Amino acid sequence: MRLILLSLLLLGTPQVATAQGKSVCIDFESPLALGTQWDNQPAGTTILSTSGIDVKIEPFHKDSSSTFIGTVFIDDKTIILHPGQVIRGGVVNLLFDFRGAGFTAKEVRLTFNDTYAGANGVNFAVNGDGPRIAKLQAYPSLGGTKVDVGTIQTHGGSISVVRITGKIDTVEVGGAEFALDDVCALE
Numbered sequence: 525m526r527l528i529l530l531s532l533l534l535l536g537t538p539q540v541a542t543a544q545g546k547s548v549c550i551d552f553e554s555p556l557a558l559g560t561q562w563d564n565q566p567a568g569t570t571i572l573s574t575s576g577i578d579v580k581i582e583p584f585h586k587d588s589s590s591t592f593i594g595t596v597f598i599d600d601k602t603i604i605l606h607p608g609q610v611i612r613g614g615v616v617n618l619l620f621d622f623r624g625a626g627f628t629a630k631e632v633r634l635t636f637n638d639t640y641a642g643a644n645g646v647n648f649a650v651n652g653d654g655p656r657i658a659k660l661q662a663y664p665s666l667g668g669t670k671v672d673v674g675t676i677q678t679h680g681g682s683i684s685v686v687r688i689t690g691k692i693d694t695v696e697v698g699g700a701e702f703a704l705d706d707v708c709a710l711e
Contacts, residue, residue, distance in 0.1 A: 531636060535575075536586070540688075544642040545627070545711030546626070546627045546710075546711040547626055547627075547708060547709065547710040547711065548574075548575040548576070548577060548708070548709055549706055549707065549708040549709075550572070550574055550575075550577060550579065550620075550706075550707045550708075551564070551608065551609075551705060551706055551707075552598055552608075552609045552610055552611045552704075552705060553608050553609050553618075554571075556598050556609065557598065557707075558598055558600055558609060559597065559598060559599075560597065560598045561595060561596070561597040561711070562581065562595065562596045562597070563594075563595050563600075564593055564594070564595070565593065566581070566593075567581060567582055567583050567593060568580055568581070568582070569581045571596065575625060575678040576622075576624035576626050576662065577620060577621065577622055577624065577625055577707075577709065578620075578621040578624065578627040579618055579619070579620055579621075580618070580621065580711040581596065581616060581617075581618065581619075582616075582617040582618065582619045582655075582696055582698070583616075584615045584616050584617050584645050584647055584698050584699065584700070585617075585655050585657055586615075586657075586700075587657065590594040590618055592615040592616070593615070593616055594613065594614045594615035594616040595612040595613065595614055595616065596611060596612070596613075596616055596618065597611070597612055597613070598610075598611060598612075599611070599612045599703065600603070601703070602705075603635050603637045603683060603703055603705050607624075608705075609705075610637075610703045610704060610705040611703065611704050612701075612702065612703045612704075613686055613698060613699070613701075613702055613704075614700065616698050616701075617647050617655060617696050617697065617698030617699075618648050618696070618697060618698055618704065619694055619695070619696040620632075620694065620695045620696070620707055621693070621694050622693060622694065622695075622699075622709045623693050623694075624694060625709055627711040628691060628711065629691075629692040629693070629709035629710065629711070630689065630690065630691065630692065630711060631685065631686025631687065631688065631689050631692070631708060631709070631710040632686075632687075632688045632692050632695055632707070632708065632709050632710070633685070633687050633706070633707075633708045634685075634686050634695070634697070634704060634705075634706060634708070634709075635647065635683070635684070635685055635686075635704065635705045635706050636660060636684045636685075636686055636697060636702060636703075637678075637681065637682075637683050637684075637702060637703040637704075637705075638660075638681045638682045638683075638684065638699055638701070638702055639681040639701040639702060639703065640681065640699055640700035640701040640702070643648055645699045645700040645701070645702075646658065646659055646660055646697070646698070646699045646700075646702070647696065647698045647699060648660055648663060648666070648696070648697050649666065649667070649694075649695070649696040649697075650666040650667035650668075650669050650671065650688055650692060650694070650695055650696075651666070651668060651669065651691075651692065651693050651694055652667060652693075652694060653666045653667035654666060654667075654697055655698075659675075659677065659682075660673045660674055660684050660686060660697075661684070663711060666688075667690075667692075668690055668691065669688050669689060669690030669691070669692055670688070670689045670690055671686065671687075671688050672686070672687045672688075672689075673685070673686050674688075681701075692709070695707075
């Protein structure tokens with residue numbers, strides 16, 4: 525049952541058309557050039573702004589007292605069922621700010637590939653509630669929203685499809701080693 529649900533979520537993630545609302549996705553394709561890289565940027569640096577969504581660098585929290593800002597880059601090593609470019613990072617978080625999208629985001633979907641096999645390799649926050657240090661599925665609600673996560677284990681990590689519902693201003697996600705694709709906001 526879990527595999528069927530995850531398959532449906534994986535197949536449904538890029539399709540964000542809604543019957544009545546607006547939607548926008550960041551898929552990290554052109555005009556972003558393969559190999560574009562941001563190294564050790566100051567916290568709060570906007571690295572991408574598209575369709576009113578700002579993507580900013582934030583510190584990765586290894587534990588409650590240690591933070592780091594590493595590297596983010598555009599890569600062509602795909603996440604399963606998601607061909608094309610992705611954004612990858614190491615010891616860094618990315619904050620997606622949806623407040624400029626021209627509508628209130630009531631749902632956000634993203635595909636997250638955790639390639640770090642160690643414990644507590646992921647940071648996750650919604651609407652400033654966090655970042656929490658654990659696996660994505662550890663928090664069914666954050667920042668006044670509901671969080672659904674479907675995860676499959678892969679050799680050397682995991683792939684998760686995350687669906688957040690409620691009023692969503694910001695989502696922050698990152699890890700020791702990760703890739704993201706198809707970050708979509710829906711009205």
